Amino acid sequence: MDYFLEIFLSGLTRGSIYALIALGYTMVYGIIELINFAHGEIYMIGAFTALIIASVLTTLGMSGPAVLILAGIVAVIYASAYGFTVEKIAYKPLRGASRLSPLISAIGMSIFLQNYVMLAQTSDFLPFPNLLPELPFLESTAHIMGSTDFIIIATTAVVMVALTLLIKFTRMGKAMRATAQDRNMAMLVGVNVNRVISATFIIGSALAAIGGVLIASHIGRINFYIGFIAGIKAFTAAVLGGIGSIPGAVLGGLVLGWTECFATGYVSSDYEDAFAFALLVLILILRPAGILGKASVQKV
Template sequence: MTEFLQQLVNGVTWGSVYALIALGYTMVYGILRLINFAHGDVYMLGAFMGLYASRWFHAGEDPSPIKALLVLLTSMILCALIGMVIERLAYKPVRKSPRLSALITAIGVSLLLENGGVLIFGASPRFFPQIVAQKNIELGMGVVLSNQQLIVLVVSFGLMLALRWLVLFTKVGKAMQAVSHNHMAASLMGISVDRIITFTFMIGSALAAAAGVLVALQSPKIEPYMGILPGLKAFVAAVLGGIGNIPGAVVGGLVMGIAEVLVTGYISPSYRDAIAFVMLIVILLVKPAGLFGKAVTEKV
């Protein structure tokens, strides 16, 4: 029982990271109907930006909560800017092209970020400084939560709530919803569709960056290809929850994280990477719109 609860805690922690990445996928898909394959690589960049930021602030040698927060914010802001540049330079020109060309462009951007990363950061893994000293918190029944895990949980759920508030209650959030329903109608209502799309990319990239820094806190080995698999899995999480649906992405991410940790713990660690895709295929066959997605009837 203790072991199971411990796995569950670890799973929720992992899952909240997936959820953060999945949110970016789901928002971009909701607005552009584009699978942004480069999103996983923005998560990688987030970790590296965090690495450089913690050097600027000397967060590794002399850790403090303020510095850790600064590292997180710097990384998020830098990645938001990167997201903006990517959208403007690569995705905007292909917005009117066939969807497949847009998808190939996204793949091109992904390859560019990975290999550009190899060029700039080097191919060998780098170590993320320990900006938060590790401490374990006893939760009772023998279940242990490290303070790093606690930070991951608090930060990611905080960001998710902030996003929910942004989307539901602010003007820009309502504009995002409008654009995701219909570009044309939204622009007729006086919404600058281009600006909203760019904004969506920035928010998504900032969330991915936060996920990158949070993961680097726990497993400090970072390298330019680290984004591929978590990116794919987070995308699967988004589909699982119903792509385009923000609460769905969160639930999908959590389910994914828990499932992975349980497979690792009770079946075999080597099948960890397959469970995501097995779940994906099952959900698509049983409920193709995802857990929270609405089935769209096609008009002829």
């Protein structure tokens, strides 16, 4: 039973990591039906920014939560600026084009950002300091669930609730829903669609940056390539949960995380990915729109 619990918690942490990144994918897809492949790179840039700021602050003699908060804020601002710019450069000019064009543009952006960071920084792995504080009440359970695991899980839950509230109850949220339903109609009734889309990218990128800081603290190392694998897994999670749905992204992340961890724990880690993708295929056969996705009529 203990072993089951350990594996369950491992899966919860891993699933929350996927979910945190998957939220950004799903938001952008929900609004403009674009799979933003550069999202994983925004996550990576967030982690790099936090590392640079944290190193600077540590040399200046700061320590503890202040470093985490300052580095986190700068990372969020910086990554949001990147998200905003990527949208303006790579997606906005293609808004009227067929759906494939922005997809290719997104893949191009992803490759560009990876190589940009590799050239501007380094291709080596860099150690990432554990910025997260040790929570005293978790000391006794550190062998199954450490502070970083707990903080990642809690953050994912908070972010999911906050996003749902934002979309349900604020003016911006209403505008987002309107844009998602019918962009032209929303424009006709006076919604500033460009601003809504920019806001979506900024929020998505901010989430990616928060994810970047937390996950890098958990793993303890970063390089320019981390966004790719995390991005692919998070994208899988978003599709699994029903792309476009916010609770769906979190659920998809958790289901994926648990599947992988239980496959490792009870079968063999050799088949971790095989189980994860077999599940994806199975769910997409039974529910083509994902677990919580709504089957939509193709707008022509």
